[in-house]
Structures are given as C-alpha cells and as structure tokens.
Amino acid sequence: MTQMIDRAETIRNGVDTATMFATLDAIKAQPEIATFRFRAHNQWIGGAHNRSTIHDFYAACAEDTSRQSAFALDAGEPAILLGTDTGPNPAEYLLHALAACVTTSLVYVAAARRVKLAAVSSELEGEMDVRGALGISDDYRNGFTKITIKITLSGDASPEKLREVVERGCRRSAVFDMVSNGVPVDVDVVTP
Amino acid sequence: MTQMIDRAETIRNGVDTATMFATLDAIKAQPEIATFRFRAHNQWIGGAHNRSTIHDFYAACAEDTSRQSAFALDAGEPAILLGTDTGPNPAEYLLHALAACVTTSLVYVAAARRVKLAAVSSELEGEMDVRGALGISDDYRNGFTKITIKITLSGDASPEKLREVVERGCRRSAVFDMVSNGVPVDVDVVTP
Numbered sequence: 001m002t003q004m005i006d007r008a009e010t011i012r013n014g015v016d017t018a019t020m021f022a023t024l025d026a027i028k029a030q031p032e033i034a035t036f037r038f039r040a041h042n043q044w045i046g047g048a049h050n051r052s053t054i055h056d057f058y059a060a061c062a063e064d065t066s067r068q069s070a071f072a073l074d075a076g077e078p079a080i081l082l083g084t085d086t087g088p089n090p091a092e093y094l095l096h097a098l099a100a101c102v103t104t105s106l107v108y109v110a111a112a113r114r115v116k117l118a119a120v121s122s123e124l125e126g127e128m129d130v131r132g133a134l135g136i137s138d139d140y141r142n143g144f145t146k147i148t149i150k151i152t153l154s155g156d157a158s159p160e161k162l163r164e165v166v167e168r169g170c171r172r173s174a175v176f177d178m179v180s181n182g183v184p185v186d187v188d189v190v191t192p
Numbered sequence: 193m194t195q196m197i198d199r200a201e202t203i204r205n206g207v208d209t210a211t212m213f214a215t216l217d218a219i220k221a222q223p224e225i226a227t228f229r230f231r232a233h234n235q236w237i238g239g240a241h242n243r244s245t246i247h248d249f250y251a252a253c254a255e256d257t258s259r260q261s262a263f264a265l266d267a268g269e270p271a272i273l274l275g276t277d278t279g280p281n282p283a284e285y286l287l288h289a290l291a292a293c294v295t296t297s298l299v300y301v302a303a304a305r306r307v308k309l310a311a312v313s314s315e316l317e318g319e320m321d322v323r324g325a326l327g328i329s330d331d332y333r334n335g336f337t338k339i340t341i342k343i344t345l346s347g348d349a350s351p352e353k354l355r356e357v358v359e360r361g362c363r364r365s366a367v368f369d370m371v372s373n374g375v376p377v378d379v380d381v382v383t384p
Binding site: 014047078088117 | 205223227239279288314360384
C-alpha cells in the first residue's frame, strides 16, 4: 500500500518522474547511452500516396526490442494538389510532428517542475506560396514562409509559470529545433 | 473510347498530367490562387500521448470543401523515453514527413518529364544525442545532427535520368526545404 502511494506520487501529467530522474542520472553517468537513431521506411504506392513504416530504432547502445509492432503512416494530397486524399499531406505531417514534440516537451518539463497540467491544446498553421514547390517561380521558397503555433494550457500554476513551462518546452523540443534551425540532409540514390 | 484512351495517356505514375499542367497554367494566369495554408489541431491526452486532427486548409482563395473527413494522428514515445508507445514519436513523424514529401515530389517530377516509375522506396535515419532535448547539456542540439535518406527507384529511364528526377524532386520538396533550411516559428501562449 505504501509502495502504491509512493508510486502514484511520482507520476505527474502521466509521466513517471522517478523514472525520468533515474534516466537523467543514468545518462549523466554513462553518456554513450544518449545516442539515439530513429528511422522511417517509406514505400511509394501510386500518385501522391505513399506509406511509411516506423518500427526499429537504436537507443542506449542497442537496437530496441520494446516496440511490439510497426506503425504505418499513409500520406497523400487533396484533389487540388493532384492526389486522392489518402492521408494528410507531408507539410501537414510536419505541423503534426512540431505540435506533438512541443506538447510532449512541455508536459515533461511541467512534470519535472511539479506543475500539474489540466489541459494542453495547440493550433498550428503554415502558409506557403505553391509557386515554389510547383517549380513555377524561384521567387518563393518551397516550404512554409512561417509557422504559427497557438498553445492553450491550464494547470495548478500561475500564468507566468505556465508560460515558462511552454518556453522551456519549446527550447528543448527536438522537432522545434529542427524545424526552426534546419538539419543537414544527405541523399543517396540507388538505381538499377 | 477515344476519350478514355486519351485520358489514360495523360495519367502517369498515378498523376493526371493534363490536370497537373492545367493547374500550373491556372496559377500562372492567377497567382493569388497559389497561397495555401495548412493546419494541425493538437490535443494532449496524457504523458507522451497526444493527437493531431488534420482537416481544414485554405487554397485557391477559399477554405477547402473537398476533404470529406478529418485525419487523426497519434503521437507517443517508447518506454525508454518515458512513454507507452501510443504512436510514432515526433522525430519519427518528421522523418515520415520528409520521406513522403520527397517521394511525392519526385513522382510528380517524373510524371511531368514522361518518366514511368516502377518502384520508389526510401530509408531514412536521423541521429541525436538526447542530452540536448533532455536538458542535460547545451553542447548537443535537441534535434538530429544529420538525416540520411537512401532512395531506391526504378523506371523506364536511364540511371542518370532517374537521378535527375530525384535531384529535382528534392530541390522542389516543401518539407525538404523546411527541414534543410528551417522556418521561422511564432509561438503564442494562452493561459487562464
């Protein structure tokens, strides 16, 4: 009974903070376990329809064995972009990646700082001029010119503290970093 | 019958090239229709589990009415990153967004250039040192240090032509641009 209560007390926002702090300590003691490699395997199906399979990853000096099955993600384009709406389009997936990462980061930050969150939601929008991606003009970039995120959150802390949690969450988010600052991408092509 | 044959001839790689060229002409004639706004609405569920709903978007000077229903995307983290594997993690979603965009872009380029593709697949990997995202050290960035994409494709063209198609596909991909070069992200926070 005592053990159950102790365990319940370490779980905040659905995050086991005891495990979180133990993980941080383990990485500090043995930094080589901090190297992670994530992967996606994509297959073209036809037109704008393609599917990624996401399963294996490398963490803590070994290939992961905890993930029981693969996730399948279907991409597409709406009719106006010549697809048949077989899934969100790639730019929408990028917005989701950003929303998900900022949300998880701020939830973890809140858990570590003893802030109990009641609700978190976000609205993201990105604007592009498709003359870039469609190859009509070099005056427009291919991607979004800007992304806006509106995050609404509540919890047992002051508005100032909640804002700090968001600020720190963004500052530590892997996808926020990548989308804001860019990442070198190496392309290797294999032909018959 | 003649009409059917004509139509079949305009469809290449599952892309209706007659519609594609008509779309390009329409945008050239009326550039204001080239502004698109894509969106994601994200809701925190608990711990590392959150869900994006993707439905509405703005295109061709109006809110879209073609997309019949919303797409729901669940994100999560594996146990080693304190989640319960409720979905791919945000960094994996970013890899999928990149794979999907490069694939669709090169498929469209091939369709426009009369290259019939037989198969396209890709393997993506990104490496990160999680000491950045976990806030242990500022010496490591939060996101991937590098992303590698290995694209394997075949079709009725020479290896040189297929490589050109990939090169042009990457150069015109919205997500390739965003992930390579970064995008300004504006964050607005709403508290009670």
